[in-house]
Amino acid sequence: ENVDIRYYSVIYDAIDEIEAALRGMLKPIYEEKAMGTAEIRQIFRSSKVGTIAGCMITDGPIRRHAKARLVRDGVVIQETEINTLQREKDAVTEVREGYECGLTLTNYSDIRVGDEVQCYEMVEKPRD
Numbered sequence: 001e002n003v004d005i006r007y008y009s010v011i012y013d014a015i016d017e018i019e020a021a022l023r024g025m026l027k028p029i030y031e032e033k034a035m036g037t038a039e040i041r042q043i044f045r046s047s048k049v050g051t052i053a054g055c056m057i058t059d060g061p062i063r064r065h066a067k068a069r070l071v072r073d074g075v076v077i078q079e080t081e082i083n084t085l086q087r088e089k090d091a092v093t094e095v096r097e098g099y100e101c102g103l104t105l106t107n108y109s110d111i112r113v114g115d116e117v118q119c120y121e122m123v124e125k126p127r128d
Contacts, residue, residue: 028124035119036060036097043111044102049084051109052102055117062119063094068105071116080105082119 008014042054055062064085070078083106085092087099095101105111 030122031125032120033123034060035066035121036062037119038062038101038103038117040111040113040115040117041100043113049104051111052104053111053115053117054100054102056100057095057097059097060119061094061096062101062103062117064092066119066121068120069118070105070108070111071118072112072114077110077115078105078108080108082106082117 006014006017036057037059038053038055038057040053040055044052044054046052062082062085064082066082068080068082069076070080083104084102085095086102087095092101103117105117
């Protein structure tokens, strides 16, 4: 009952199909890929949003809702994500290197001038 019978002329075809089926059963492996870095230059307080970090993007793009870590003096302070991202008065989804922006972090407000926000994404790594 419910047994799948397959015929192969070469044993290697059977082995390849079994390996492919097993690979599909395994959990995926994720690898961290760096996206961009922002240096916090000024802090703003808002009654609606909380603490807003005025930043200069020093490397790569920064994206809204991307995973981020707050680094202070070379030490990771908080693992979080970018909650809001604004350029001038407009809400944007991405800010590129060399531009200034304002951002807030999800569930974290102890941001200081000189801190660094490192943005990254988790990419599924193909199995061999």
